[in-house]
Amino acid sequence: MLEIKDLHVSYGGIRALRGVSLEVPDGKIVTLIGANGAGKSTLLRTITGLVKAESGSIRWDGKELRGKSIDRIIGEGIAMSPEGRRVFTDLTVLENLKMGAYLRRDKAEIELDVNWVYELFPRLKERSWQLAGTLSGGEQQMLAVGRALMSRPKLMMLDEPSLGLAPLVVQDIFSIIREINRQGVTVLLIEQNANMALKIADLAYVLETGNITLSGTGAELLANESVKEAYLGKRR
Template structure:
């Protein structure tokens, strides 16, 4: 579904992504794990059109999307849930969700997706008239995910969904990510909580200083001593 071929991305003079190649098949959950500053968020921003690669190519369902503007990429079927949630804090829950569907014209489908989002996140239904900025971090994370789903993506990019959340909420968010995937959405998950990420992902890539240093199935990475030591708090 997504194929990244040897991309290089710069922030000014800083070479942030150094020749990354990876692929995601339809229906998978693939996770990218790595330390802070390794290039995980940069890679997601490049896929979603917020940054342009200097070299290399990004193919979505066989078509090159490298360098396309973000809006065009959303239209093709890729949505991102940004790091830090970024909800529109002065707007209600309902208005935030409406904005997620701004590129769509199918009123019936949008209504159905409102219902789906409220089924996935009953808390959002309870709070639908509430200002997004007054909600807890966990509720805002649910809203950011719901908003991305309103674009009806085929590929959902999730950037650090568990960041700053209480352990119980982290479990809830990961359960919902799994449900979203089971209902047919392919997921690329960037996550510092490597244990949780590997528990739901099919495959994983490990990124260090802008390069992929290791990849494999979640089971393979779970059993790797290198990964245990670096990311899973094992010995």
């Protein structure tokens, strides 16, 4: 389980996170919704060590992550697919996937995991020798998720996986998120498409200006009138 308690993060005097506390239970899909600038991406970047917290605790399976190096955090079984995909455009699909396994030394198992990713994303297998920069936006998103999976994570964090994608591609991405979870990977999902995210979430949180203001099951937040008004495009 990932346990975050009273986490405070500041950027140049601006408080990005103001005492955030939440839990991500093993084997569940947990989603975090909120407006742009609420601090969602900052939270993920702090968990992975890219951003340093001022105070608070980030515990994973009982171990404190705060202050650990990025490679140590990855080694603990945490991976992130970042906002904007960030694929290596001048490398092939296969080379990108193998970059996700750069901390691993088990070559035979790496090959098995490449094939696992290809089973999840058949389109990537078809384009394995294509340069990542020539893929469509949806294909690049699949590659970013597949690359993160190559570290064999216990916890997969996804930052805006549907951003800028066509509706049919978004459906595919969310189907894959469900399948990844069914295969034993815990998921922490940040997503602007609150309707889709809440439908697949076991547990959900609302983050507003650096504070958790609401939590519950995905179904509970879908039915919440304030959530409907603020994030689902519905009016009372």
